[in-house]
Amino acid sequence: MTNPLELLRSRYGEIPFNDELPWNDSIEKILSHRSVRSYLPDPLPPGTLELLVAAAQSAASSANMQTWSVVAVEDEQRKEELYKLANNQAHVKQAPLFLVWLADLGRLAYIAESRGLPHVALDYIELLIKAIVDASVAAQNAIVAAESLGLGTIYIGAIRKNTQEVATLLNLPPFVFPVFGMCVGYPNPEVKPAIKPRLPQPAVLHRETYKLAEQEDAIAHYNDIMKQFYTEQNMNVAGDWSEHSAERIATLDYLKGCKNLRQILNGFGFKLL
Incomplete structure (x- = not known):
């Protein structure tokens, strides 16, 4: 241990x-936990995918509505397309399994319609938030299970930069939104990613009430820690964590295709009331 x-x-x-x-x-x-960006081509043992989904389904679900699904992609050609749509990240096509986690309200819409019932609540943003939360906690359960089996993983949020194209590729129906992707496979033993430091707890742990101003010292200390981490990892990174994070929200450049997400969601059937 x-x-x-x-x-x-x-x-x-x-x-x-x-x-x-x-x-x-x-x-x-x-x-x-660490993000793995280099994988062996070895296929996963039979039953692994199903076990990961069982772990995901063991996560909490709001009102037991289970408003998520996952598309498992192993076909090389389809992974190649997802690689292109996810900002050309090589590990997307390198990993033997790529999972696309979905906020899935389409199943509830289908159930309601098959019973002759309306589904007006699906027009409200609260239901989409529930579905995104459901998908997220399910996916994290799958990651914990995968890592317990010696597998590596990494989340791929870049699929949202081309949401419509991803939805078309995966044949997603209305009221179904691809939240993020996930690579799963055996880590390349020649590439050993480090554990990346996180913010000190005084920046994220608030006792009784939220205190923004009191985070300042912790954030400044974290900037120093990350500078040291970059040095230790031989990463030529200028600036500090605060600078990098602030620059990402200073303009719309970081969002790229995601800046039109509201219109895309409207096209998927979400009114976001």
Whole structure:
């Protein structure tokens, strides 16, 4: 078992607290998470996909409506198309399995219509939020399960830059929205990604009430930690985390195709009232 303090040091760039901590293999696996961008071509053992979906379906679901689905893509030609639509990220076509996680209100619409009932609640943004949350917690369960099996994963949000094209490629019906993709496969042992430090807990953990101003010191400290991380990883990255993040929201350049998402969702049937 990995030394808990050393693992926490990797996750935060320092040992964040020295208390005697409850610890087990599950916590170790979760804290060891890292994004994998290089995969072996080896196929997954039979039943792996179904087991990952079972783990995903074991996540919480709002009102048990289960408003998500997932499209499993293993066909090389279809992965090639998704690679192009996801900003040419090589791992999309390199991984043996690519999962597209969907906010799926189409199933509820179909059930209501088959019973002669309206589905006016689907016009409201609250239902879409529920579906996105359902898809997200299901996907994270799948990632925890995959990593417990020695697999690597990475989320691919770039599919939303070409949402309409992705929907056409996957034959998505109305009221179904591709939230993100996910690569799944065996990590290339020659490429060992580091655990990337996260913000100090004083920036994200608020006790009793939210306190924005009190995050300033923690954010400044994190900027230093990330500079050190970039140096250790031989990454030629100018500036700090705050600068990078602020620049991303300063203009619409970072959003690219996502800036028209409201119109695209309207085209999918979501009125977003």
